[in-house]
Amino acid sequence: MLNLKIAHKLPAIIIGSALIVGVAMGLVGLNLGTSALIKSSEAKLDVVADDRSNGLGRYFADIEADLGLTARNLKTREALEAFSAGFEAFEVFGNSATEMLQAAYITDNPNPLGQKDLLDSANQGTPYDIAHARYHPSFRDQLVTRGYYDIFLLNTKGDLVYSVFKELDYATNFAAGGGEWANSDLGNAFRAAMNAQPGESTFFDFKPYGPSAGAPxxxxxxxxxxxxxxxxxxxxxxxxxxxxxxxxxxxxxxGQTGESIIVGQDFLLRNDSSFTEENDILSAVHDSEWAKMALGGELGIGKWTNEAGVEMELVAEPFEFLGTNWATIAMQELAELKAPIVDLRNWMLMIGGGLLVVASLMALLFARSVTKPISSLTNAMNELAAGDLEVEIVGTGRDDELGDMAKAVEVFKENAIKVSQMTEEEKATAARNIAERSQMMEQLGHAFGDVVGAAVAGDFSKRVEAEFPDDELNQLGVKVNELVQTVERGLGETGDVLAALARTDLTKRVEGVYDGSFDKLKNDTNAVADKLADVIGQLRD
Structure with a gap:
């Protein structure tokens, strides 16, 4: 780096600083964006989980309300009394009510399995058959309208005197120690209701039920x-x-990868996932720590990796119904949630690449604006030293330090022209002056060479220290010192701003007063800092 010319060193410093700042700001922006997106996703999933819990709660409350209305309905009381009387009539005549009713409404039912409810009457003329023909259509309509799997009426003895769907539990006994299915949850539901107050509901969670072919x-x-x-x-x-x-x-x-599920105390699902072909109820397992928190009554939020190895973001909320505790969980693939961040990263890479190209062009233009005039002045001074008084001094019209240097060299050129036009005596005097001036020029050359050499090596702290009797030479030394000082100050302030940006300090600006190329460098540097501050501000919002 020390052996590089200023023409190469200046662009390298500016481009390198811009690259460091760009990478640092990009990483900060991505981190801020990722954090904000995850929080937003968790809030969205929390809303979804809460919505599913509320929807499930309203649905269950509606079912409980319908159960209460049906239980209090006079027609239900009449139907239960009529079915109970018809059921007992079989026993009075020494017949097994279970065998008679299952034969009439299941075995001899002309409708296929799964459609036994279509039979309104067995046309046997029994009291039970008459009651069934009267009340069954309305209960069936209620089942279809409300979507229930089945509706049951049991007498006080535990006899299942009526069901809409007519499965193998039909006409069996559910009292303690009763029929084959007495120890099932239907039997538990019967016994719990017998001990309950009027209008009091009891609920039994999903389990495999034998008469329904083991379905939940x-x-x-x-x-x-x-x-x-x-x-x-x-x-x-x-x-x-x-x-x-x-x-x-x-x-x-x-999104495309998310779903909501219900998890019971046994960590088995209570609903069927839409992402699998098989029935997931009571077969699929979800035992994440977040589900356990929700089953314990707390909100659970975090990441979970499913059986396929896919990382999910999820929110688990507690759900309670009539003493049964579930967890309602909303979850979505983390990769889908982070997709906007990937898009943001790609945009930042494209924008950063574009800004880097712009910064490179600016650095090259700035370097040329400094090094080209210096090189031109150096060549002009060499030509003057060789006696070429026709050489053109470029840059005398500039208003910056380089312009001042060019004006000083123009004075040397004019003096040289005057010397060439002197008389012999004047020439002799001028020769002495030239000898003296040459000695001073040699001293100035050494001093100037030390300063320029140090500047070429990137050290702008050197100054022309020599003092001369000639004001013009002193003035030239002053101009060289002013140039080096301006370059040092301009690059120093620019470096300070870029270093502050690398530390994510977006408040630092170039404050000095400059002309020409350095004024343009100041404005461009401050514009880059302002733009980065706006980008970070938008990312934080």
Whole structure:
């Protein structure tokens, strides 16, 4: 670096400083942008998780309200009494109600499996058949309209006297120690409702349910009371899975890779993921620490890597319904969330590259604006020393230090011309003066050479210290000193600003008063600092 010429050293210093500042500011900008984006993404996912929790809460509250209305409905009471009476009538005549009803409404039902609910009457003329023909259509309509999996009526003995869908639990007993499915959650829902107050709901979380071919089933129940306020049986809804999936599979705010899920205390999903073909309810596992926090009643926010090795950003919120605690989780791939940062990085690289090209051109132009006039003056002085009085002195019209130097050299040229036009006596006198001046010029040359040599090496601290009887030579020394001082001061202030920018101090500016190229360097340097301050300000906003 010390052996480089000023023409090469100045551009290298400016370009290198600009590159360092650009990289530093780019890294700061990317860090600020990434931090702001992650916070914004977490806030967005928090809104999504909260929305899913609220939507699920409203949906479950609506189901509970419908359960209460149905349990208090006079038609439900009448249907339960009629079905119970018809059920007991089989037993009175020594027949098994379970066998008779399953034969009539399942085995001999002409409708295919999964559509047994289409049969309104078995046309047997029994009291049960008459009640079924009367009440079944309205319960079926309610099931279809509300999306329930099934609707059950059980008498006080635990006999399932009615169901819409007619699976293998139909007409069996759910009292403690009763039929095959008595220990299932439908049996638990029956017994809990029998011990509950009128209007009090009980809920049992999803578990595999045998009569539904092991499919996940959750139950909500309430007691049904008679005219005297006494419990005459239990109404149970088998919870709608499709309705829950519809709420959780809303993609708004989750991009292309996001989804929302429900996780139970066993860390198994309670809804079906839209990203898998198989049914994920009670089969897929999510046991992240954030889910555990939500199941414990706290908000969980952080990153989680799924089984496929994909890193996700997620927010887990607590959800509670009738004593059952779940976690509702909104999550999205981190790569998709960071996509805007990648775009920002690419834009910054393109803008930074463009600014670097501009800075390089500015550095080259500035270097040429300083070194070319100096080289021209040096050549002119050499020509004058060789006796060429016709040489043109370039730069006398400039208003900066280089112009002052050119004017001083022009004075030498004019004096040399005058000497050439003198008489013999004048020439003799001039010869003595020239000898004296040559000695002074030699001294000045040494002093000037030391200063210029140091400046070429990048050291602008040297000055012309010699004093001469000739004011013109002293003036030339002063101009050289002023030039070196101006270059040193201009580059020093510019270096200070660039160093401050590298430390992300955006307040430092070139304050000195300059003319010509140095004034342009001052304005360009301050403009770069102002522009970088605006960019960082926008990134922080």
């Amino acid at each position: 089933a959750a139950f909500i129940s309430q007691p049904v009371t008679g005219q005297n306020g006494q419990t005459i049986g239990v109404l149970v809804f088998q919870m709608p899975i499709d309705g829950i999936n519809a709420i959780m599979n809303i993609k708004t705010g989750l």
